[in-house]
Amino acid sequence: MATDLDGTALRTDGTVSPRTAAAFAKVEESGAMLVFVTGRPPRWMGSVVRAVRHRGVAICANGALIYDLHTEQIVESHLIEVEVLEEVIAQLRANVPELAFSVEYEGGFVHESEYRLGGLDSKAPHEVVVTSTLSARPCAKLLALHPEMDPDRLHATVHDLVGHLVTPTHSSGRGLIEMSARGVTKATALAALAATHAITPSQVVAFGDMPNDLPMLAWAGRSYAVANAHPDVLAAVDDVTAANDDDGVARVLEGLYR
Structure with missing residues (x-):
């Protein structure tokens, strides 16, 4: 499972709702991989790390940095020279x-x-x-x-x-x-991470709301936009869920990871 944060899984005030935090816990407890794919840098991840109790991996800075939430360490970088x-x-x-x-x-x-x-x-x-x-x-x-x-x-x-x-x-x-x-996107980073765990695109469900999510949503086997998403994103996905402030991501995850 891969999801954008701001405007998608996070509420407009930047918080992780209790319902969404519980849904994220179900993903990792089920044995599935929990991946946050965000434009945020690692230095913006502290509140999310605490809310999800150090679960998951974050692809930060639109694919440039891989950040392990369990250890709060950058484990891979793709930089502009x-x-x-x-x-x-x-x-x-x-x-x-x-x-x-x-x-x-x-x-x-x-x-x-x-x-x-x-x-x-x-x-x-x-x-x-x-x-x-x-x-x-x-x-x-x-x-x-x-x-x-x-x-x-x-x-x-x-x-x-x-x-x-x-x-x-x-x-x-x-x-x-x-x-x-050049060539670094949320999709390239997610694809590389998935490959190291023998996960294929067809096994991935992804959520987003803005144009920087489009490559990831196109790559994933199942793509969702939240209802508040950019028009280009709403037009590109397989399904639309409720808005970020209405726990749209959690609603889908609750059905997938019972």
Whole structure:
């Protein structure tokens, strides 16, 4: 079982409901593999780890980092190399000068002064850096924020400019594009993890709500969107369950893992 977190398995306030936590426990207790597949970095996983009592594995940063919730350790990384990072930032800066950038490393986060923090980042330790410092070392994820552009339009623009260098996607509902190393997606990471456990796509049920979930939902044997999902996701899945605030993921899991 593989599920996105924010907007899918988590409530809008970012919490794991008691019903959903109980459904996750049933998955692992049944002997099945419990995988959280999220855009979140490991440093955002603490509340989830506690709520699910250290169950499962997390594919973080849209496939770039594999994080074991049992041990709270990163066990695998797929990073954007420095040379690529430099070129991507230069290309985007030249063509979309309104963008502000931030970088997610394996163990930290830095951003330009113009980058407007949102979500958990606004409450967490962070470091403001000059542009040249952003590409000082390989990173898990490069983020580009536009102050006003529609996220779907911005994604198309970024893809046209640097899609041959990195894999861009979006998931937040604002003009924020998340970029992973070329070819790294939630699907590639989930497929590799499944292969190590001799699990085939037909044995996987997956849940999501945003465009960054589309590769994973296409790969899985059975795909579900929550009712509050992005229109592109609702159009792509096999089934639709209740919204994230109505425990949609838990409702399906309760039927699958009695």
